Amino acid sequence: MSGLLVVLSGPSGVGKSTICGELVTKHPGITISTSMTTRPSRPGEKEGEDYFFVTREEFEQRIKDGYFLEWARVHGNYYGTPYDKVREKMAEGWDVLLEIDVQGALQVRNVFKEAVLIFVAPPSWQELETRIKERGTEEGEVVNERLRVACEEMKACSSYDYLVVNESLEEVVDKVASIVIAERCRVKNNS
Numbered sequence: 001m002s003g004l005l006v007v008l009s010g011p012s013g014v015g016k017s018t019i020c021g022e023l024v025t026k027h028p029g030i031t032i033s034t035s036m037t038t039r040p041s042r043p044g045e046k047e048g049e050d051y052f053f054v055t056r057e058e059f060e061q062r063i064k065d066g067y068f069l070e071w072a073r074v075h076g077n078y079y080g081t082p083y084d085k086v087r088e089k090m091a092e093g094w095d096v097l098l099e100i101d102v103q104g105a106l107q108v109r110n111v112f113k114e115a116v117l118i119f120v121a122p123p124s125w126q127e128l129e130t131r132i133k134e135r136g137t138e139e140g141e142v143v144n145e146r147l148r149v150a151c152e153e154m155k156a157c158s159s160y161d162y163l164v165v166n167e168s169l170e171e172v173v174d175k176v177a178s179i180v181i182a183e184r185c186r187v188k189n190n191s
């Protein structure tokens, strides 16, 4: 039986990576797709684990080759989901989690009607700003730009199937896991 395709989106700094990390350690059967990007790696990020880091030229060639399930330009860099890996994992029965932006999520919905789209919202704008700043990977104007984009992204949440607020990490992880478990139990996913 094929696994589910689950998309998790939400503003930068809302806690998507943290939630995904907790989910895969606590819930067997869920795996995270590793995206490809032209963004420079941050300290501590590992090639092939956090992202596949490539040049702009390589990314653009892969777009032409039809390598991506979806791709988008986010905060001035390219990001995309390698299609082959996702198909392979789903065929093996894994539920594949994509941690991608809103533009990418809407593309996935067009290709995979049965994908499950989950939007992660912050408890407040103030808290979102605090989390971006405390993470320490962006500074000054970049933080403001991420907050401006976040405001736009929030408007797209009506296109999603589920909305969860990341206030308590433990609770939000339980909610996302519950959604995945419920989706696995759908009759159409078991016949």
Ligand code: ADP
Binding pocket: 010, 011, 012, 013, 014, 015, 016, 017, 018, 019, 131, 132, 134, 135, 166, 167, 168, 169, 170
């Ligand atoms: P994203 O992947 O959405 O950009 P991250 O997972 O990198 O966000 O999280 C941004 C920051 O917020 C990190 O420093 C992380 O530890 C923190 N964080 C995540 N979830 C919570 C939470 N529920 N409460 C407080 N801080 C959180």
Ligand code: 5GP
Binding pocket: 009, 010, 011, 012, 016, 035, 036, 039, 070, 071, 072, 074, 075, 079, 080, 081, 099, 100, 101, 102, 103, 104, 105
């Ligand atoms: P970051 O640079 O903070 O890791 O990610 C920036 C944004 O890019 C986040 O909103 C993240 O979800 C999004 N992103 C990461 N990988 C992909 C991808 O493969 N496709 C798309 N469309 N967005 C992605």
